[in-house]
Amino acid sequence: MSTAWSVSSAGQWNHFAAAHPDANLLQAGSWGDLKARYGWRVTRLAVGGADAPRGGVQILTRTRRIPPLGPSIGLAYMPRGPLAKSDADARALIAAASEEARRLGASLLRVEPVCARHATVLTALGFRQTDAFVQIPRTAVVDLDADDAALLGSFKPKMRYNIRLAARRGVEVEMDSSEAGFDAFYQLTAATAARQGFAVHAASYYQDVARTFGDDAALFVARFEGRALAALMAVAFGPEAVYLYGASSDAERGRMAPHATQWAAMQWARTRGCRHYDMWGMANPDDPGDPMAGVHRFKLGFNPRLVEYPGTYDLPLQRVRAWALTSGALRARAALQRWRGRPQN
Structure with a gap:
């Protein structure tokens, strides 16, 4: 041995x-x-x-x-x-x-x-x-070995439509690691946790994640007329990037801000040389009552590979x-x- x-x-x-x-x-x-x-x-x-x-x-x-x-x-x-x-x-x-x-x-x-x-x-x-x-022993992975047009074209039609709709309806996504960006992220995270019933870390923990990973971490905030509607943190390591944390507002749901933030994170992952984007957790297909069922359906819009550990x-x-x-x-x-x-x- x-x-x-x-x-x-x-x-x-x-x-x-x-x-x-x-x-x-x-x-x-x-x-x-x-x-x-x-x-x-x-x-x-x-x-x-x-x-x-x-x-x-x-x-x-x-x-x-x-x-x-x-x-x-x-x-x-x-x-x-x-x-x-x-x-x-x-x-x-x-x-x-x-x-x-x-x-x-x-x-x-x-x-x-x-x-x-x-x-x-x-x-x-x-x-x-x-x-x-x-x-969670299941995840979904989007392969990034394509240009923007081909990658977008690989998504399900409704997802493509909603990503484009977000832009038409004035949603702007930017990488924002400022204090204001983290404040917006945490407020959205707390609101999402209250709505869906899950625990969150202290605000300082998320900032610590970003500091620890440095340039390999990115915080994306989607805003409409200056108001934060969705945010996510992605981290890159080796050939993959991971959608680690995300949250969204109950307001202005029709502007499709979560769809736009995911698309921005995938584009960033490609600039980091990543070949895969891990969406980090899927529902149990044998459990119709799985509380992740709604998130599962959303992620399926990106037409990912399903992985079971x-x-x-x-x-x-x-x-x-x-x-x-x-x-x-x-x-x-x-x-x-x-x-x-x-x-x-």
Whole structure:
């Protein structure tokens, strides 16, 4: 079995992770850096030579002692990983991640792999699939390998019409990372959350996302006569851009501002060299009551590829404490997120 080693250089990690065929936002070094500011410990492991790693994985761990001087309890989480081309490298990285999570005092290692092949490896290593999830296991991806005319032409007719209608009806979309832009975004986010019943982060968190990703993050605000009607934040990493957060106003719905903001974000993604635009979460097609059904229908207008991930796999590292974790806080949170149809952060 290959021997895994710790990656200490953020630049080295990003160079590897961005170029990997399974590159994704949740394995970006900047995503780990962001989470480190909110109580998570970040570990990055790799296999192969230091100058050219064959595979790697980023793990997030969060633990605490109960009581303060007692044993630790907590979660180690591997989102959309490992990044490995061979089963042998995947096995080595998962085994090393398990040992590192145990060393850090985690009670449970939760993995959400990119591909079914890695799910098979997880099962062979003693992981068990669970119906809980951290990230929604379905998404929709728009391929960007076309010019504006061809890309627009690939959308469903109603979506094309509404994007053009937004422009005719005076909607203007601009990248706006100013204080006023973030104020508008957060006000729209709070209004959307109240309307649809989901939780939001503090305003400072969204600004922290933008600061952490720098030029690879963009905030788009759609306005009519100076009034913000819709906004979204997109982040680019490797070959893909991700529609990470979005919100819209109840006012002036007929001006189709959300359609225009998505179109602007896709055009920006192409200028960043991205080949794909991930719309970040779709409804469960087998559940007619899924609260994301309306958003799902909207996203289908862009005629995306539908992607389904293998699901979520757990490995107890301390059985009693893992049981307490999954039967208590994690299960309650997962149930709440399923009800809201939102990914956990």
